[in-house]
Amino acid sequence: MMSEVCWPLAGGGAARAESQVKGLDDTFKNAKPGTAWGMTETNSIGTSIVGDDYLSRPSSSGRVSAVLELGVVDDGGNFLPSGERGELLIRGTQLFTNIGNAQTPLMIF
Numbered sequence: 001m002m003s004e005v006c007w008p009l010a011g012g013g014a015a016r017a018e019s020q021v022k023g024l025d026d027t028f029k030n031a032k033p034g035t036a037w038g039m040t041e042t043n044s045i046g047t048s049i050v051g052d053d054y055l056s057r058p059s060s061s062g063r064v065s066a067v068l069e070l071g072v073v074d075d076g077g078n079f080l081p082s083g084e085r086g087e088l089l090i091r092g093t094q095l096f097t098n099i100g101n102a103q104t105p106l107m108i109f
Contacts, residue, residue: 008050010034021058037061042068043094068092 009024009031016035024033034050047070049062064070071079072086080086 005030006051007031008034010036010048010050012036012038015059015061018058021054025055035061039090041096042090042092043096045094046070046090065092065094067094 007030009028010033012035016033021033024031032051032054034048034054036045036048038044038046042065045065046068047062047064049057049060053062054060069091071089072084073079073089074084074086
């Protein structure tokens, strides 16, 4: 029966206010709020979170995709602990190469 299906109500981009996350859950009974983070270079998906996980941690962008590794490093290339600011490193099977190089032919696609 369609009323028993629970759909994800997800988006991406800027973080939602915590009150909006709760409001979505209160308003849409057959849907659960979610969000995701990604970049063109990561083929869209980088992290995601939905449902009860998102409701309990509405400021989170979720867990990293199973095919990516993420890390944050300082100016010396040393990995930083969670919560610290630095440069984001991304490695994985779904990354584009040379996407910013205008001289690279479209053959990479």
